[in-house]
Amino acid sequence: GIGTVPVGRVETGIIKAGMVVTFAPSNVTTEVKSVEMHHEQLVEGLPGDNVGFNVKNVSVKDIRRGNVASDSKNDPAKEAASFNAQVIVLNHPGQIGAGYAPVLDCHTAHIACKFSELLEKIDRRTGKAIEQAPKFVKSGDACIVKLIPSKPMCVESYSEYPPLGRF
Incomplete structure (x- = not known):
């Protein structure tokens, strides 16, 4: 071979x-x-x-x-222990709080990530914060959450490397 x-x-x-x-x-x-x-x-x-x-x-x-x-020599990708993500809840029964752990598909990785903290609720149209540290979010809400992958995962900031910063 x-x-x-x-x-x-x-x-x-x-x-x-x-x-x-x-x-x-x-x-x-x-x-x-x-x-x-x-x-x-x-x-x-x-x-x-x-x-x-x-x-x-x-x-x-x-x-x-x-x-x-x-x-290896030019800004190599690194694993993320945690990362902040903008999430829009499209259609989910009930409310979502810290501890929720959906499976994310990011590039070709397929990994459960836990919502460790809801950082802020944001306006879907403007992206402006409308509530700090909400207890829960529900269908229709947009928010910034801190996510912790269940196993090592590579993500990058959307502003630097868009294909590796969306899921």
Whole structure:
């Protein structure tokens, strides 16, 4: 075989042979040996491209779905122990308070995240805070919540890396 060939979409920047990438949150670092798309060798993968890339000395067991590979030397992705998210409750029976733990789908990760704190309720149209530290939110409400993933997860701020900052 030619080793392990992870597959994914280039979200920002490029990927090309010779780059050293780190997979987060697995924390595995390796060199990219080659990049391909539809079984054709590529000089580089660009945003939007679904590519496979060959990596040496990485077992399939070392990395998993939802990992984010990024340039080790240039602002590499890191796992988030917690993060603040803007959430709109579309359709939910009853009210939601701290402790609620829905499964989030963020890029290709699929992970339960607990609402550890409701920080503020906001106006859906303006984004302005209308209530600090609400006890509960219900259908139709928008809020900022502190989320704690149940297992290591990679997210980035929407302002810096939009594809990795939405779910």
